[in-house]
Amino acid sequence: MVKKIVYLDNAATTRLDERVLEAMKLYFFDVYAVATSQFGYSMGIDARDALDDARARVAAALGAAPEEFIFTSGSTESSNLAIKGVAMALGEKKGQHVIVSKIEDFPVLYSARALEKQGFQVTYLDVDERGRIDLDQLRETITPETILVSIQAANQEIGTLQDVAAIGAICREKDVLFHTDATHSFPRVPLDVREAPVDLVTVTAHLIHGPKGVGGLYVREGTPLVKWMDGGFQEFNLRPGTENIPSAVGFAEAVELVTPEETARLQDMRDRLVEYLLQIPHSRLNGHPTLRLPHNTNVSFRFVEGESILLHLDMRGFAVSTGSACFSRSLEASHVILGIGGNHERAHGSVRFTFGRFNQAEDVDAVAQAVADVVSALRKISPLGKE
Amino acid sequence: MPLPYSEIVMEHFRNPRNVGRIEDPDAKAIEGSPACGDMVAVYLKVDSEDLRITDVKFESYGCASNIATGSIITELAKGKTLEEAKAITWKQAAEVLGGLPPIKVHCSVLAVEGLHAAIQNYEERHGLVKERVPTTVKVVRRRLKRVMNPVVGLDLVRTKLVKEIEVAEGTVRVVIDLPADHQFAANIREEIVEKIEPLWDVDKVVVKFTE
Numbered sequence: 392m393v394k395k396i397v398y399l400d401n402a403a404t405t406r407l408d409e410r411v412l413e414a415m416k417l418y419f420f421d422v423y424a425v426a427t428s429q430f431g432y433s434m435g436i437d438a439r440d441a442l443d444d445a446r447a448r449v450a451a452a453l454g455a456a457p458e459e460f461i462f463t464s465g466s467t468e469s470s471n472l473a474i475k476g477v478a479m480a481l482g483e484k485k486g487q488h489v490i491v492s493k494i495e496d497f498p499v500l501y502s503a504r505a506l507e508k509q510g511f512q513v514t515y516l517d518v519d520e521r522g523r524i525d526l527d528q529l530r531e532t533i534t535p536e537t538i539l540v541s542i543q544a545a546n547q548e549i550g551t552l553q554d555v556a557a558i559g560a561i562c563r564e565k566d567v568l569f570h571t572d573a574t575h576s577f578p579r580v581p582l583d584v585r586e587a588p589v590d591l592v593t594v595t596a597h598l599i600h601g602p603k604g605v606g607g608l609y610v611r612e613g614t615p616l617v618k619w620m621d622g623g624f625q626e627f628n629l630r631p632g633t634e635n636i637p638s639a640v641g642f643a644e645a646v647e648l649v650t651p652e653e654t655a656r657l658q659d660m661r662d663r664l665v666e667y668l669l670q671i672p673h674s675r676l677n678g679h680p681t682l683r684l685p686h687n688t689n690v691s692f693r694f695v696e697g698e699s700i701l702l703h704l705d706m707r708g709f710a711v712s713t714g715s716a717c718f719s720r721s722l723e724a725s726h727v728i729l730g731i732g733g734n735h736e737r738a739h740g741s742v743r744f745t746f747g748r749f750n751q752a753e754d755v756d757a758v759a760q761a762v763a764d765v766v767s768a769l770r771k772i773s774p775l776g777k778e
Numbered sequence: 779m780p781l782p783y784s785e786i787v788m789e790h791f792r793n794p795r796n797v798g799r800i801e802d803p804d805a806k807a808i809e810g811s812p813a814c815g816d817m818v819a820v821y822l823k824v825d826s827e828d829l830r831i832t833d834v835k836f837e838s839y840g841c842a843s844n845i846a847t848g849s850i851i852t853e854l855a856k857g858k859t860l861e862e863a864k865a866i867t868w869k870q871a872a873e874v875l876g877g878l879p880p881i882k883v884h885c886s887v888l889a890v891e892g893l894h895a896a897i898q899n900y901e902e903r904h905g906l907v908k909e910r911v912p913t914t915v916k917v918v919r920r921r922l923k924r925v926m927n928p929v930v931g932l933d934l935v936r937t938k939l940v941k942e943i944e945v946a947e948g949t950v951r952v953v954i955d956l957p958a959d960h961q962f963a964a965n966i967r968e969e970i971v972e973k974i975e976p977l978w979d980v981d982k983v984v985v986k987f988t989e
Contacts, residue, residue: 696816698841702791716815716965717841717885723964724815739815739839772797772845774808774819774837 397754400710401598401686401747402547402575408600408748414644415602418637426634427625442636448643453592454583455609461626462639465606466574469593470498470541472608472619472630473570477539477591478506479617481568486536487511492524494730496547498593499572503541512536520732521679522551526561533565540569544592545576548714548727548743549678550687552580559588568614574598574606578646579654579685590614596638600748601645605638648748657746658685660755664744665690667759671766673776677728677741686746691728691737694776695769700742703765709758714741783842784876791842796852798835805900809892810972816840816885818848820896826904829860836892843882847889850874860897866890884926884969891924913977915943918950921977925969927962934966941988948981950974958987 398406418441426442428435443457450460463469478489491503493515503513514532516524524542533540540562545552555571562569570591573582577594584592591614595606610616610629622631665688668674673693692700697713704711712718714725715738724738733741744758770776783791800806800821810817818840823833834855836848851871855863868890872878878886901907911917919935927937934940934954942953952970956963967985974983 694839696840696844699791699845702788702842706792715841717843717882735815772794772837773839774799774817775839777799 396705396708396710397750397758398710399744399746399750399754399758400712401750402684402743402745403712404597404603405600405747406749407602408645408648410648411601411641411644415637415641418640422636426636427623438634438636442634442639445636445639445643449594449607449639449646450609452578452646453594453609454585456612458627459584459612460607460609461630462635462642463606463608463626463630464604464635465597466496466572466593466595467498467606468630469595469606469608470496470570470572471502472616473591473593473610474499474502474539474541475506475619476616476629477568477570477614478509478511479619480615481538482511485538486534488514488534488536488538490514490516490529490532490537490540490542492516492518492542492553492730494518494522494546494549494551494727495541495543496572496574499541499543500726516542518551518730521682522546522549522727522731523679523682524553524558526554526557529558530561530565533561533567537565537567540567542569542571543575544571544573544582545580545684546678546727547575548725548741549689549731550575550684551678552576552682552684555582555589556587562590563588575684575687578649579657584609584611591616596642596645599645599649602638602641605635605642607642653748654685657750660746660750660752661686661688664688664755664759667755668762671763674766675737677731677733677737684745688744688746689741690744691733691741692766693736693740694773695740695766697738697740697742699769700740700762700765703769704758704761707761707765709761711758712743712745714738714743782879782882783846784878786874786876787842787846787878790846790849790875794838794845794849796835796849796856797837799837800833800835805896805903807892807895807899809895810840810888816844816888818844818889818892820848820852820892822896822900824860824900831855831858831860831863834893834896836889838889840888841882841885843878844885844889846875847871847878847886848892851889851893855893860900864894864897866893887924887926910978913945913950913979915945917977918943918945918952918974921973922952922970925966925973927966934970948979949984950977950980950982951984951986953986953988955988957989960987963987 422437424434424438426439429439447457568590572593590611592609597603668690677689697715698717716724728738803821804824805822808819819837834852838845941955944951
């Protein structure tokens, strides 16, 4: 039997909402044709309609036209397509310089590194101690060779939000394309492409109680983008492959189930947990105190190590995450904590708590108490912080 | 429990033996540092007559692997003579613990080194150390056997990653047969420096990667 846990790792993935599954079922068992069969038989027309409808619903959450939104297999693919697709479209025509921030998530960071290996120049923008980029520095970094700026809407670990509208305005003024990875903020933190001058936006379903394996990319009309996976002509000839209609429908359903009221509820939990955890001695908040994801709390505890905290919390039934090197597969401390000027030690004792729909108010009190107990027990056996 | 650790590791992690500090120890050592991750402190009480470890305690600023190894290594050392305790290897500790995931080996090795360093500290304090040996390629190679290749959990020498060692006028140059952008390059470099730099006649450690 699976033991009941309080899951506070909703930035890793989330539990599927039953209503999403219900909406998807029809497209597994009854309307299972592909959309491209619309000229052959009526089930194909139904499939096509379902795909169009799902596309329009997700696009609407971004203020986009349906033709400006393509479905992908998830954020990783979306960001790869955006960055490499623009590089292939403009690398020879315009220039070979790309700008990203130091604390981007891996799909953006490693897409940029892949371009570097092909001879592109990449600038990794610094962030301040709360995780925000400096807009003036961005402006100064853009050269006539610059083809793309890719700055995330929200950070995956510390939750810091960037000023997407202001970054977009600078890019527009300098005539440079702007991609933002909104994986962790969409659709809880509003982003409307009619107001924010952004050309490409990465989104995903599985962080909002939707299915895994489906995401999307907003592509503003007229954005030069080269398709680099070869196959059929699906998704406006940008992303080949049999359309994943059940997942597209599930994505649309998941987007619409997110409400401002729910987000406000998560934000209350976030703030209450921050308040509790900062009462523990030698603790500090990572990221921005207010400009942060509504469901993200990230705190570092000195003199103790993250993996040890996680295992003790697991024994007490809580699932959380850490930026400790001991927890990463590369044995490297979180590049995000290091990026905000933190040292190895701060990453070592950092713990991320992320809330979701299935968390209850009492989870906050329970986890806060458990963390206080665990940190105190581990400090007793630590050689540091005694004097 | 669906964890990469054995039941024995988890048991020692949950209830570590011999934790804490010995006030007025006969010897102590700290291995690792907050700057590079895990850190472990080992304290010893030694009978000066028969050089037997009468009490041993440890403190850990580390992960489960580090804590469990600290626990088992102090269990193994208690009551042994210094010579017997010196012979305790990481391999023995890992076997008693029912194995460790390869990637967690270095955190575990650190705890074993803590014990060895504490014994060395006792010998230095009590004039039991023989003459200081100058650092040679052989000495460096022996130390590199304590640096893990985290990919497989075996040391750099055994996995044939040490391509070249040069010792000249206080500078030790080591060439590792990995690309500089390898997943573990930074980590390996850090550990090599950590192991070689404390040698009494070494001023500088240069770690190079092939390609």
